[in-house]
Amino acid sequence: MSTFLNNIQTPDDLRQLKVKELSILAQELREFIIDIVSTKEGHLGASLGVVELTIALHYVFDTPKDKLIWDVGHQAYGHKILTERKDIFETNRQLNGISGFPKRSESKYDNFGTGHSSTSISAILGMAIASQLKGDFKRQHIAVIGDASIASGMAFEGLNHLGVTKANVLIILNDNAIGIDPSVGALKNYLTNVKKGTAKDENIFECLNMNYTGPIDGHDLDLLLTELERLKTIEGPKLLHVITTKGKGLQKAEENQVAYHAPGKFNKETGERIKRVSKAEPPKYQDVFGHTLVELAQQNQKIVGITPAMPTGSSLKYMMEEIPERAFDVGIAEQHAVTLAAGMATQGLTPFCNIYSTFLQRAYDQLIHDVALQNLSVIFCLDRAGLVGQDGPTHHGVFDLAYLRCIPNLTIFSPMNEIELRNIMYTAQQDLKGPIAIRYPRGRGVTIDWRTPFSKIEIGKSVELKKGNKIAFLTLGHIGNLIFQLISEVDTPESIGHYDMRFLKPLDNQILDKVFTQYEHIITLEDGCEIGGLGSSIIEYANKMEFAGTIKVFAIKDAFIEQGTIEELHNICGIGMKSIKKYLEDIF
Ligand SMILES: Cc1ncc(C[n+]2csc(CCOP(=O)(O)OP(=O)(O)O)c2C)c(N)n1
Ligand SMILES: CC(=O)[C@@H](O)[C@H](O)COP(=O)(O)O
Numbered sequence: 001m002s003t004f005l006n007n008i009q010t011p012d013d014l015r016q017l018k019v020k021e022l023s024i025l026a027q028e029l030r031e032f033i034i035d036i037v038s039t040k041e042g043h044l045g046a047s048l049g050v051v052e053l054t055i056a057l058h059y060v061f062d063t064p065k066d067k068l069i070w071d072v073g074h075q076a077y078g079h080k081i082l083t084e085r086k087d088i089f090e091t092n093r094q095l096n097g098i099s100g101f102p103k104r105s106e107s108k109y110d111n112f113g114t115g116h117s118s119t120s121i122s123a124i125l126g127m128a129i130a131s132q133l134k135g136d137f138k139r140q141h142i143a144v145i146g147d148a149s150i151a152s153g154m155a156f157e158g159l160n161h162l163g164v165t166k167a168n169v170l171i172i173l174n175d176n177a178i179g180i181d182p183s184v185g186a187l188k189n190y191l192t193n194v195k196k197g198t199a200k201d202e203n204i205f206e207c208l209n210m211n212y213t214g215p216i217d218g219h220d221l222d223l224l225l226t227e228l229e230r231l232k233t234i235e236g237p238k239l240l241h242v243i244t245t246k247g248k249g250l251q252k253a254e255e256n257q258v259a260y261h262a263p264g265k266f267n268k269e270t271g272e273r274i275k276r277v278s279k280a281e282p283p284k285y286q287d288v289f290g291h292t293l294v295e296l297a298q299q300n301q302k303i304v305g306i307t308p309a310m311p312t313g314s315s316l317k318y319m320m321e322e323i324p325e326r327a328f329d330v331g332i333a334e335q336h337a338v339t340l341a342a343g344m345a346t347q348g349l350t351p352f353c354n355i356y357s358t359f360l361q362r363a364y365d366q367l368i369h370d371v372a373l374q375n376l377s378v379i380f381c382l383d384r385a386g387l388v389g390q391d392g393p394t395h396h397g398v399f400d401l402a403y404l405r406c407i408p409n410l411t412i413f414s415p416m417n418e419i420e421l422r423n424i425m426y427t428a429q430q431d432l433k434g435p436i437a438i439r440y441p442r443g444r445g446v447t448i449d450w451r452t453p454f455s456k457i458e459i460g461k462s463v464e465l466k467k468g469n470k471i472a473f474l475t476l477g478h479i480g481n482l483i484f485q486l487i488s489e490v491d492t493p494e495s496i497g498h499y500d501m502r503f504l505k506p507l508d509n510q511i512l513d514k515v516f517t518q519y520e521h522i523i524t525l526e527d528g529c530e531i532g533g534l535g536s537s538i539i540e541y542a543n544k545m546e547f548a549g550t551i552k553v554f555a556i557k558d559a560f561i562e563q564g565t566i567e568e569l570h571n572i573c574g575i576g577m578k579s580i581k582k583y584l585e586d587i588f
C-alpha cells in the first residue's frame with residue numbers, strides 16, 4: 001500500500017518530503033511501475049533503473065521551470081507518474097491514453113518530445129542558449145542520456161557544440177552498460193575502464209570542456225542529492241556519470257535485461273513473463289529475415305549483416321550467433337550503418353543492412369548520397385514498416401514508401417508473406433545490381449510452413465492473385481492479406497480482382513496496362529502515407545495512360561497517427577476491413 005506516492009500529484013508535493021522518506025518513495029514508485037506495466041505492457045527495465053535518479057532530479061531541481069529532457073524517453077515512466085500522470089498511468093501506450101514517451105502536448109513537464117534516441121543534448125543546449133539570450137541565467141537545463149544513446153553521432157554533435165559554450169547544461173550519463181541489447185563499441189569499452197579505474201589519464205568529457213563528476217552509484221539517493229545540489233551551483237557545461245542497473249528491483253528483469261527491456265505481460269510477484277499459449281502460428285517477419293539471412297550467408301560468403309543497435313528486434317542476432325565475423329551491431333548509428341554498408345558494397349561484399357523503417361529516416365542523405373547515387377548493391381531490410389502499434393507516432397514506419405520512391409536507382413519491394421520475403425532476399429543477393437529496400441511490418445506473417453526452397457522473383461513483376469471483372473484491388477505488402485478475407489465475405493466475389501504489386505518501384509506497367517483495360521474501378525491499399533506512396537504512383541501512371549475509370553486510394557492521411565493496437569489504428573486510419581467494405585457497398 002503506497003503511502004508517500006499516494007500523496008504526490010506534482011513535484012511540489014515530492015519536495016515536501018523529508019530526505020529520509022525518499023527511499024520509501026523509491027520503493028513505492030518501483031512497485032507502482034511494476035504493477036501497471038505487468039498488465040498494460042511497455043518499457044520496463046529502463047524506467048526501473050532510473051527510479052532514484054528521477055526522484056532526485058525532481059527533488060533538487062525546480063521542475064517544470066528548470067528544463068529536464070529524457071533521451072529516447074522510454075525510461076520516463078517514473079517522471080510521468082511524479083508529474084501529474086499517476087492516476088492515468090494505466091492508460092500508458094493505449095489508444096487515447098498517455099504516450100509511452102515524453103510529449104510536449106501531454107504535459108508542461110515534458111519539455112521535449114522524444115522516442116528516437118540521442119536528441120537530448122542538442123535540444124537541451126537549444127533551450128539553454130535561448131535562456132541566455134533572454135537574459136535568464138538562473139534556469140537549469142538537464143538532459144538524461146543512456147550509455148548506448150550517447151554513443152550516437154547526433155549526441156556527439158551536441159557535445160561538440162556544448163563544450164565551446166558557457167551554457168548552463170547538466171548532462172546526466174545514465175550508464176547501465178546496455179541499450180536494448182548489450183552496448184557496443186570503443187566508447188562502451190572506455191566507460192567500462194572508467195568504472196574499473198583503468199581508463200587512461202585524461203577524461204574524455206573533461207577533454208571536451210565539461211565539468212565531469214563520477215562515476216557514482218545512481219541508486220544511492222543521498223549521494224545523488226548531494227551531487228545534484230553541488231552541480232546546481234556550478235555554471236557552464238557539466239556531466240554527471242551515474243552507474244545504474246537496468247531492471248533494478250525486479251530480479252528477473254535484472255537477470256535478463258534484454259528480454260525485460262519491454263517484456264510484455266508478466267507476473268508482478270515473480271517477474272515471470274506470461275507467454276501466449278498458442279498452437280502453431282506463423283512466424284514473425286523479423287525471424288523469417290533473421291533465419292533466412294543465416295541460410296543465405298552460409299551459402300554466399302560475400303554476405304554481411306548490419307544492424308544499428310537492434311540485434312534482437314531485427315533478429316540479426318541469429319547471424320551474430322552463427323557467423324559473428326560477418327554480422328555487425330554498430331550501436332545506435334543509423335547513418336554510419338548505411339555508409340558502412342556502402343563502403344562494403346564497393347569492395348564486392350553484399351550487405352544486408354537491417355534498419356527499422358522509422359530509424360532509417362535518420363540516414364536519408366546516406367541512402368541517397370552514399371548508396372543510391374553510386375548505385376551500390378546494398379540490400380536494405382526495413383522492419384517495423386507501417387503502423388507499429390503502441391510506440392505511436394515516433395515509431396510508425398509510414399513515411400518510407402514516399403521517401404524511398406523518389407530516389408533514383410532504388411528498387412522497392414514489399415512482401416505479402418514470409419515466402420515472398422525469403423525469395424526476394426534470395427533474389428537480391430544473387431541478381432540485383434544497385435540498391436533495394438525490402439519493407440515489412442512488425443509482427444507475424446501468414447504462413448506456418450514458411451521454410452520453402454528458394455525461388456527467384458522477377459524484378460518489377462507483380463502477381464495476379466485473382467481475376468475479376470469490375471473492381472481491381474492493387475495491394476502492396478502484408479496488408480494485402482486483408483483482401484483474401486474480404487473477397488470471401490462479399491456477395492459477388494467474381495467482380496473483384498486482386499493484384500499483389502510486390503514492387504513499388506519499378507512499377508509493373510505491363511500488368512497495370514492490363515488492369516486499366518479490364519476494370520472500371522481500381523482500389524489501392526497500402527499501410528503508408530497517402531502522399532507519395534502506392535496510390536500516388538498508380539494515379540500518376542493512370543493519368544499518363546488516360547485511364548477513364550475511378551481510382552480509390554486507401555492509405556494513411558496526412559497526419560501523425562497516435563498509439564493503439566495495429567488493428568485499432570488501421571480502423572482509425574480508414575485502411576481496415578470496415579472502411580474498405582463500406583466503400584465497396586457504395587460502388588456495387
Ligand atoms: C535513432 C534510434 N535508433 C534506435 C532506437 C531504438 N532504441 C530504443 S531504446 C534503445 C537503447 C537505448 O539504450 P540507452 O541509451 O543505453 O538507454 P537504456 O535503455 O539503457 O536506459 C534503442 C536502441 C531509437 N529509439 N532511436
Ligand atoms: C524505445 C524504442 O525505441 C524501442 O524499444 C522500441 O519500442 C522497440 O520496438 P519493438 O518492440 O517493435 O522492437
Ligand SMILES: [Mg+2]
Binds near residue numbers: 178
Ligand atoms: Mg543503457
